[in-house]
Amino acid sequence: MDFSDTPEEAAYRKAARDWLAAHAPKHNFPVKMHEPDFLPRAKLWQAEKAAAGYACITWPKEWGGQGGTAVQNVIFLQEEQPYDAPVQAFTVGLGMCLPTVMTLSDEETKQRFVGPGIRGEEVWCQLFSEPSGGSDVASVRTRAVRAEDDSGDWIINGQKVWTSGAHHADFGIIITRTDPDAPKHKGMTMFWVDMRDPGVEVRPIHQMSGGSHFNEVFLTEVRVKDSQRLGAVNEGWKASLVTLMNERLTVSGGGHANWGQFLQAAREVVGGDGASALQDRALREKLADWYVQAEGLKHTRNRTMTALSKGETPGPENSIGKLVLTTYVQELANQAVEMMDQYGIIADPALTPLRGVLQAAALSSPGSRLAGGTDEILRNIIAERVLGLPGEIRLDKSVAFKDLPTGR
Amino acid sequence: MNFDFSDDQKFLKAEARKFLEANSPTTRVRTVLNDDATPHDAALWKAVGEQGWLGAAIPEAYGGLGLGHLELCVIAEELGRSLAPIPFASTVYFLAESVMLAGDEAQKADILPRIAAGEVIGALATSEGPGVVGPATVGATVSGGWLSGVKLPVTDGGIADLALVLAKENGQAGLYLVDLNGAGVSRETLTTLDPTRDAAKLTFKDAPAQRLGAAGEGFPLLEQVLDRAAVLLAFEQCGGADRALEMARDYALERYAFGRVIGSYQAIKHKLADMYIKNQVARSNAYYGAWALNTSAPELPVAASAARIAACEAYWYAAKENIETHGGIGFTWEMDCHLYYRRSRQLALVAGAPRVWKERLVSHLERRNAA
Numbered sequence: 001m002d003f004s005d006t007p008e009e010a011a012y013r014k015a016a017r018d019w020l021a022a023h024a025p026k027h028n029f030p031v032k033m034h035e036p037d038f039l040p041r042a043k044l045w046q047a048e049k050a051a052a053g054y055a056c057i058t059w060p061k062e063w064g065g066q067g068g069t070a071v072q073n074v075i076f077l078q079e080e081q082p083y084d085a086p087v088q089a090f091t092v093g094l095g096m097c098l099p100t101v102m103t104l105s106d107e108e109t110k111q112r113f114v115g116p117g118i119r120g121e122e123v124w125c126q127l128f129s130e131p132s133g134g135s136d137v138a139s140v141r142t143r144a145v146r147a148e149d150d151s152g153d154w155i156i157n158g159q160k161v162w163t164s165g166a167h168h169a170d171f172g173i174i175i176t177r178t179d180p181d182a183p184k185h186k187g188m189t190m191f192w193v194d195m196r197d198p199g200v201e202v203r204p205i206h207q208m209s210g211g212s213h214f215n216e217v218f219l220t221e222v223r224v225k226d227s228q229r230l231g232a233v234n235e236g237w238k239a240s241l242v243t244l245m246n247e248r249l250t251v252s253g254g255g256h257a258n259w260g261q262f263l264q265a266a267r268e269v270v271g272g273d274g275a276s277a278l279q280d281r282a283l284r285e286k287l288a289d290w291y292v293q294a295e296g297l298k299h300t301r302n303r304t305m306t307a308l309s310k311g312e313t314p315g316p317e318n319s320i321g322k323l324v325l326t327t328y329v330q331e332l333a334n335q336a337v338e339m340m341d342q343y344g345i346i347a348d349p350a351l352t353p354l355r356g357v358l359q360a361a362a363l364s365s366p367g368s369r370l371a372g373g374t375d376e377i378l379r380n381i382i383a384e385r386v387l388g389l390p391g392e393i394r395l396d397k398s399v400a401f402k403d404l405p406t407g408r
Numbered sequence: 409m410n411f412d413f414s415d416d417q418k419f420l421k422a423e424a425r426k427f428l429e430a431n432s433p434t435t436r437v438r439t440v441l442n443d444d445a446t447p448h449d450a451a452l453w454k455a456v457g458e459q460g461w462l463g464a465a466i467p468e469a470y471g472g473l474g475l476g477h478l479e480l481c482v483i484a485e486e487l488g489r490s491l492a493p494i495p496f497a498s499t500v501y502f503l504a505e506s507v508m509l510a511g512d513e514a515q516k517a518d519i520l521p522r523i524a525a526g527e528v529i530g531a532l533a534t535s536e537g538p539g540v541v542g543p544a545t546v547g548a549t550v551s552g553g554w555l556s557g558v559k560l561p562v563t564d565g566g567i568a569d570l571a572l573v574l575a576k577e578n579g580q581a582g583l584y585l586v587d588l589n590g591a592g593v594s595r596e597t598l599t600t601l602d603p604t605r606d607a608a609k610l611t612f613k614d615a616p617a618q619r620l621g622a623a624g625e626g627f628p629l630l631e632q633v634l635d636r637a638a639v640l641l642a643f644e645q646c647g648g649a650d651r652a653l654e655m656a657r658d659y660a661l662e663r664y665a666f667g668r669v670i671g672s673y674q675a676i677k678h679k680l681a682d683m684y685i686k687n688q689v690a691r692s693n694a695y696y697g698a699w700a701l702n703t704s705a706p707e708l709p710v711a712a713s714a715a716r717i718a719a720c721e722a723y724w725y726a727a728k729e730n731i732e733t734h735g736g737i738g739f740t741w742e743m744d745c746h747l748y749y750r751r752s753r754q755l756a757l758v759a760g761a762p763r764v765w766k767e768r769l770v771s772h773l774e775r776r777n778a779a
Contacts, residue, residue, distance in 0.1 A: 001699050288766035292718045296689030299696045302411040309409050320685045383677035390672040
């Protein structure tokens with residue numbers, strides 16, 4: 001048991017580190033998503049990585065990857081992380097959309113999209129969630145119907161929501177309802193769409209935390225060719241499973257409020273008795289709990305990394321990650337705010353300890369608990385896939401989609 | 409990155425499980441539970457000694473197998489899983505580890521081979537009353553090599569041969585080796601939350617005592633001993649917690665209520681998912697503790713604290729929610745659920761309650777992250 005790289009891993013790490021040291025600093029990261037030059041700078045960095053084979057390390061060489069291993073990918077990400085590069089612009093495209101395209105589309109489509117995607121020339125988004133269903137992906141109402149002109153084209157009408165990066169995106173993969181007379185899982189079809197089509201309108205969602213990282217996407221009479229179909233007609237559920245399987249490998253922690261920040265803030269906060277909040281026994285106990293959670297996740301990742309390093313399939317333990325992280329971060333952020341007593345209500349970075357990061361975390365944490373699977377869905381997944389407990393009793397599996405009760 | 413046990417260690421773990429399933433089924437554990445005249449499973453203790461487990465981490469020069477602490481960790485997990493009613497922790501994690509840590513050559517040569525051979529049962533005696541053990545709670549005194557005072561509870565105090573006793577000499581705390589079969593020692597069996605483990609009140613009256621380690625170093629040494637024991641106990645706790653989760657899962661899949669198995673209700677599924685999460689957090693922290701213990705890393709105090717806190721929480725949650733998942737049958741004497749519930753209490757208290765470890769952990773973090 002040790003934390004050292006194997007000689008091969010160490011060599012790979014050194015090469016990655018050297019390459020990053022030679023190429024990353026001149027980009028002067030970070031650049032925030034709301035800054036106007038975010039996208040061009042993100043694209044430049046992606047192109048530079050692609051030229052060196054670092055853009056999609058585990059992809060086959062013929063598709064612009066490196067034919068590398070999962071552990072090499074993790075090593076590169078670890079080395080890249082300190083530079084705070086704007087990689088999130090391509091997470092959805094390279095992590096979910098293009099793998100779906102590569103799995104389900106014809107040779108011509110793959111040739112058309114994979115190269116520009118890997119080089120960061122084109123950005124992708126994923127049009128799955130709808131106002132009527134987030135966790136329940138198969139409840140999509142956005143309709144795709146055959147055009148009446150015998151062209152074989154499809155006409156799409158409907159609305160998507162919570163679409164990350166749609167405002168930057170050139171293309172999207174979309175799941176639509178094609179047979180409302182069939183049960184919900186059997187009447188969906190997936191396509192790729194051009195986000196520049198005049199029938200596609202993107203509106204930013206104003207989040208409760210103030211930012212706008214997600215969008216609503218309205219589709220009105222959007223015409224797509226049958227060749228834009230991903231997978232068979234009415235087999236969209238299978239196609240979406242390809243995408244979502246990749247999502248689980250993509251979503252990660254990083255950049256969240258942590259116990260070290262709490263400790264630092266607690267040192268700065270001095271109460272009426274003249275003692276720092278760090279002397280408060282109740283807070284110290286909580287701090288210990290958060291540390292244990294953070295360490296638990298860190299070393300769970302190390303266990304996963306070990307399995308990858310040995311070329312094994314990681315065990316299911318990594319499925320706890322997002323649930324544990326988002327739960328304790330919300331608790332930590334709220335306790336930090338309460339620790340400051342009346343003053344904790346102030347969110348102005350100029351006036352608050354640690355420039356308001358803990359206040360910001362208090363407002364963003366509800367979203368983290370929802371994105372990429374709610375707490376409840378993730379618990380179901382652990383219970384069903386890890387512990388082998390039965391799936392939910394379903395009322396919607398054998399009923400025609402159009403006959404399902406929908407509420408509002 | 410190789411944050412896992414080796415194939416040899418996994419093989420040892422699998423062998424240990426097979427051995428304990430054959431030699432320590434809960435039916436055997438129950439003989440200790442039900443019979444006041446049977447304070448531990450002597451046959452199992454003998455068999456465990458014959459397996460060489462008692463000396464797994466003791467150097468070959470002192471009669472042990474000379475394996476590392478990682479081997480001891482995998483054995484500990486299986487002992488915890490099987491609820492083995494034997495004085496393994498007292499003898500190996502407390503006594504043997506203390507002697508290896510602070511004993512002089514003569515003490516090592518005298519004690520370690522006898523532990524490895526299964527001839528000595530150990531015990532750690534620090535508590536004297538309700539509340540956290542600290543300098544103010546030590547009433548036992550040593551004067552001129554003679555110990556007087558009262559200790560309770562002492563896990564395995566009723567069956568131990570050699571105790572490590574916290575006492576003061578000239579006002580300074582130290583750890584003292586005392587032969588419990590010698591003069592000046594009387595024992596009284598205690599009723600505890602976990603009758604599958606022995607516990608006693610020990611009264612010393614001018615009992616011959618020999619200091620372990622330097623004068624006045626009692627508490628620093630005790631902390632080191634507890635750090636090492638905490639990691640090993642954490643593996644016992646992980647073993648027990650995983651078994652409790654398995655029991656709950658199995659029962660949830662066979663018990664019907666309102667026309668369906670109870671494991672199909674989200675209330676049960678989410679409860680069991682939470683058990684799994686806590687068990688994994690505990691296991692990952694325990695692994696890090698194992699690494700720190702095995703390499704004597706400077707991170708050991710922090711790693712051990714985190715391992716203990718996570719393990720106490722996981723076992724408590726799994727043990728209590730296992731009973732809840734079983735419903736009424738889980739509250740009966742005949743069902744095994746309470747054995748894990750009881751053991752979760754024993755293991756959470758025997759090396760100091762989690763609250764104390766949380767404070768120790770934060771103190772370490774404060775120093776590490778000093779300005």
